[in-house]
Amino acid sequence: MYYIGIDLGGTRIKIGLVKNSELIASEILPAKSFNGLVPHLSLIDQSIKKMLNNHSILSLKGIAMAFPGIVNPKTRKVLSTNEKYDDAIDLDLNKYYQDKWNCSFYMDNDTRMAAVGEWKFGAAIGSDDFVMMTIGTGIGTSAVIGGNLLQGKHFQAGCLGGHFVVNYNGTECTCGNIGCVEAEASSWNLTSLVQKHKNMQQGSVFVKGQIDFESLFSYASRGDLVAEEVKNYCLNIWAAGIITCIHAYDPELVVLGGGILKSADAVVPFIKKRVDKYAWTPWGKVKIKTAELSDFAGVLGVVYCLKNKVDA
Numbered sequence: 001m002y003y004i005g006i007d008l009g010g011t012r013i014k015i016g017l018v019k020n021s022e023l024i025a026s027e028i029l030p031a032k033s034f035n036g037l038v039p040h041l042s043l044i045d046q047s048i049k050k051m052l053n054n055h056s057i058l059s060l061k062g063i064a065m066a067f068p069g070i071v072n073p074k075t076r077k078v079l080s081t082n083e084k085y086d087d088a089i090d091l092d093l094n095k096y097y098q099d100k101w102n103c104s105f106y107m108d109n110d111t112r113m114a115a116v117g118e119w120k121f122g123a124a125i126g127s128d129d130f131v132m133m134t135i136g137t138g139i140g141t142s143a144v145i146g147g148n149l150l151q152g153k154h155f156q157a158g159c160l161g162g163h164f165v166v167n168y169n170g171t172e173c174t175c176g177n178i179g180c181v182e183a184e185a186s187s188w189n190l191t192s193l194v195q196k197h198k199n200m201q202q203g204s205v206f207v208k209g210q211i212d213f214e215s216l217f218s219y220a221s222r223g224d225l226v227a228e229e230v231k232n233y234c235l236n237i238w239a240a241g242i243i244t245c246i247h248a249y250d251p252e253l254v255v256l257g258g259g260i261l262k263s264a265d266a267v268v269p270f271i272k273k274r275v276d277k278y279a280w281t282p283w284g285k286v287k288i289k290t291a292e293l294s295d296f297a298g299v300l301g302v303v304y305c306l307k308n309k310v311d312a
């Protein structure tokens with residue numbers, strides 16, 4: 001029995017062929033999520049076709065999609081988006097995939113599915129109370145409490161940690177709010193954060209090159225003053241978001257994922273220290289771990305959810 005998992009990221013689409021919960025083939029396609037989902041659908045179909053041909057597979061049991069927005073997994077409908085694949089609200093993806101591939105279809109929020117992947121196969125195995133936060137183009141969260149994946153009445157519970165307010169006087173967010181974690185410190189606002197250090201920019205090599213989190217951490221470690229300041233600002237914002245997640249969901253473990261893991265050596269010790277110092281957890285210390293499934297946590301998680309539904 002073969003399944004396809006599709007994880008729609010802001011700039012990359014991860015596609016995996018899964019058999020018995022194991023990834024047997026995978027491909028990562030570049031994506032321009034601001035152009036919508038429709039221009040990407042045929043590329044995804046081609047990738048699926050190639051994987052099936054390469055493995056001489058004649059039929060699929062199901063296709064599952066992890067989507068960066070608020071999703072109703074019961075109706076397999078996208079309810080709300082935030083500048084990524086905005087046209088998906090008007091698409092009947094359930095019908096599209098059932099007609100095209102004659103198999104069942106499932107979808108849910110991307111970070112929620114990454115959390116399921118890490119829960120069943122990665123860093124959170126054995127934990128029934130944990131929070132996942134992915135930091136990249138945006139910031140996603142998900143929570144498992146008492147062995148239950150948090151979904152909520154409107155399917156947004158646990159998902160909006162990237163939109164916890166950490167600075168009520170801060171930057172306008174794409175969600176319409178002000179000073180969200182994501183608006184203060186994620187890839188999409190990094191350049192404007194750097195611009196705020198105009199008076200320090202003389203002598204900074206960092207500001208003249210490609211501005212992303214990898215270069216930020218790299219230049220900060222080499223003593224670039226602007227990079228160092230912006231790095232510290234971002235680390236403090238993320239730590240504040242994580243501490244708020246801890247206060248909201250009472251986890252024993254926080255799993256960190258996303259593109260930021262390239263700089264895990266700088267990020268994890270800082271977050272650990274802040275959490276130990278500032279989270280109100282009289283029972284003990286919350287563990288901080290990095291995700292173990294890297295790019296394919298969402299693919300494995302969403303296929304796991306589809307399988308459990310299909311097999312039920």
Ligand SMILES: [Zn+2]
Nearest residue numbers: 163173175180
């Ligand atoms: Zn927001």
